[in-house]
Amino acid sequence: MTANLNLRDKERNILSKVKTEDDFNKQYNKIVSDRAGQNPPYLAREIKDIFDNLFPKTGADD
Numbered sequence: 001m002t003a004n005l006n007l008r009d010k011e012r013n014i015l016s017k018v019k020t021e022d023d024f025n026k027q028y029n030k031i032v033s034d035r036a037g038q039n040p041p042y043l044a045r046e047i048k049d050i051f052d053n054l055f056p057k058t059g060a061d062d
Contacts (some may be wrong), residue, residue: 005035007046015050043057 007015018024028047032039040041 005038005040005043007031007043012050015047016054018054021055023055
């Protein structure tokens with residue numbers, strides 16, 4: 001049986017409101033932990049999209 005591990009609205013709202021990358025990473029780790037360590041590609045992409053919108057990289061610090 002395949003469980004649906006899409007990002008929940010509550011989790012999306014929490015991630016969207018964080019102020020620092022460190023806080024974002026803490027919330028990300030909590031989300032993955034709540035899913036028993038499961039982090040399928042579609043979940044990771046959804047979270048990465050939120051991260052990229054909150055903390056855009058200019059390429060100067062890559």
